[in-house]
Amino acid sequence: MATGTDPDVLLEVRGLHTRFRTDGGEIPAVDGVDLTIRSGRTLCVVGESGCGKSVTARSILQLVEPPGRVTGGQVLLHAGGSSGAAAAPPSAEPLDLAALDPKGRDIRRVRGRDVSMIFQEPMASLSLVHRVGNQIGEAIRVHNPVSKKEARRITVRLLGQVGIPNPERLVDVYPFQLSGGMRQRVMIAMALSCEPRLLIADEPTTALDVTTQAQILDLLAGLQRDHGMAIMFITHDMGVVAEIADDVAVMYLGKVVERGSVDDVFHAPKHPYTRALLESVPRMGGPRRDRLPAIRGSVPDPADRPSGCVFRDRCDSFMPGLCDTVEPPTVETGGSQVRCLLYGGAEQAPTAPRAGAADRADPDPRPRKEAADVDAD
Template identity: 50%
Template sequence: MTTQAIRAEQPLLSVQDLKIRIQMDNGEMRAVDGVDFEIKKGKTLGLVGESGCGKSLTSRAIISINPKECETSGTIIYRSEEEQTREELNLLSLDPNSKKIRSIRGRKIAMIFQEPMTAFSPMYTIGNQIMEAILIHRTKNKKEAKKIALEMLGKVGISDQEKRFDQYPHEFSGGMRQRAMISMALSCNPELLIADEPTTALDVTIQAQVLELMRSLQAEFGMAILLVTHDLGIIAQMCDEVAVMYLGKIVEQAPVKELFYNPKHPYTKGLLKSMPRLGGDKSKRLDSIEGSVPMPINMPPMCGFYERCSDRIEGVCNARSVPKTHISDDHMVRCFLYSDSREGDSI
């Protein structure tokens, strides 16, 4: 097998046993607890779950922008596909302030944040901030950088680019700011785009436009996407594969159609039942998952969903950490209901 063929089979990004610990006054918080996933070139992986499950910390760990309080371990293997700079790196081994990670952050791996008003500086124009990324990563020629920035503003559907280029973030609507952030993220043709709740603050119409924009730009640039959201409707529209996250762990992972039509974990089933459906009985209340996500501080070895699960097994789910079970080659679940062994994982 040729080197090219071997590389073609390898994922663009491999996250292995990612753990993020935060020392609190009342103990250690296991915010992310042994997360594994892969993202293939040109594909979209959805990371879904309730607020507080560790989705954003996981995504931000990839480009080393979590707060200093986060103690991170594991490996994040990034395989560059560019002909001139083909390399395989463990991103967690790099100093967050080093030139190496800075050459990757924004250039090869870009990120769209949930609230662009906090990501853009109010002191500089939109055009200035898009140009900054281009000048750092693509060209030192300011005229060429401005031309690229104007082209990107046009690609994301912003009209009258020359005027908008010189405006400040507060002069843009919420939807336009999100489009501008997408243009900044894609201005350097990244291989991986991390989208952290990219449509949460937008109305339904603008949300649909932003998702369609991301799909079309993915098709044009061939980039991979890690889509972080709590909205399963967006997952169904956008993703090839989905990982369901709960209390710092991935509790189920499968191709998107497999997960929607054959969910296994009680948490996944609860999320799907809570979704509104066209043609459903309007007088009937939607199902909900009782309780809330607990704080993962000084957690004993047990299933984190135990207290909220109607299918729990007393003396098993609350006594051991849950092992992974592979339903098929591409469908994994962490649940004792599908495990042949009642012996839990080590922690």
């Protein structure tokens, strides 16, 4: 984990915990996540559905809706990095976003100004009864002392910047009058309206066709070069990760199980889960086979987490008596940080307290035949 002494560090997530209160108790959705985001770089967060990627992103900005809440850890926003509209002086202490009131003024000053977010589904995030220009203009006027006329002028410029044709006319349409790709561009324009230092993109291309997806990725890359902002990109597409990422964090059941540079993760993956995700990606020119390799089983219910390593029930390298009793600590190895007992750490790791969970472990460590679809969040 980098420290605030590194001038390139923009955001540090330290031991972040987010839980959802239910009738059966509190369920951990984010379980001790550590991340580092550097200015001008792209961090891709990958993993299957239910691994906590989107909840982690929302937790950074205190946007987790009840009954969810951030229960522990720090989200330190540093003053360094690219210059945003509200960049603090270099000597300022980092601001802990996790300690702020989710409905307070302090966190509202950060949202959209220093850190912006592109949500996964623009149709559910944009108001259907307000014009596109009014929604973007409101975001601009919340953080900048400008008139409605000036906010409209900026909005038209932003819409043109993100590739919307005839922005002078389309600034007055409603979201339902636009295609999915156009709505996503509107979301990007709104997120960039105050020139944030960090842009969080939660699967912004999932529902788009491949041509529009490529255009959106090129757009984000160009805007990153122009503005020098950092990007936290959530995706399940390993091809997209290889194209845009500088750093990669692999999440599984609310934990980061591996993180490192994109070259380290792709060329020398350490965690069995990371290797399994990469093996399930089709390759041009590779050997022909009837079916792609798939990870057996599915992500466990967060309310019934396995003891020891959370991936042990699906792991081909499962070690009985160890993986089901010891929770792996984070180990530095080969330029990456990995949570796996294959690389040591059992001697300083705590013993898993959950009784009876070991009975669910597969006593045979050999690969099983059945396969399940790998559908990432």
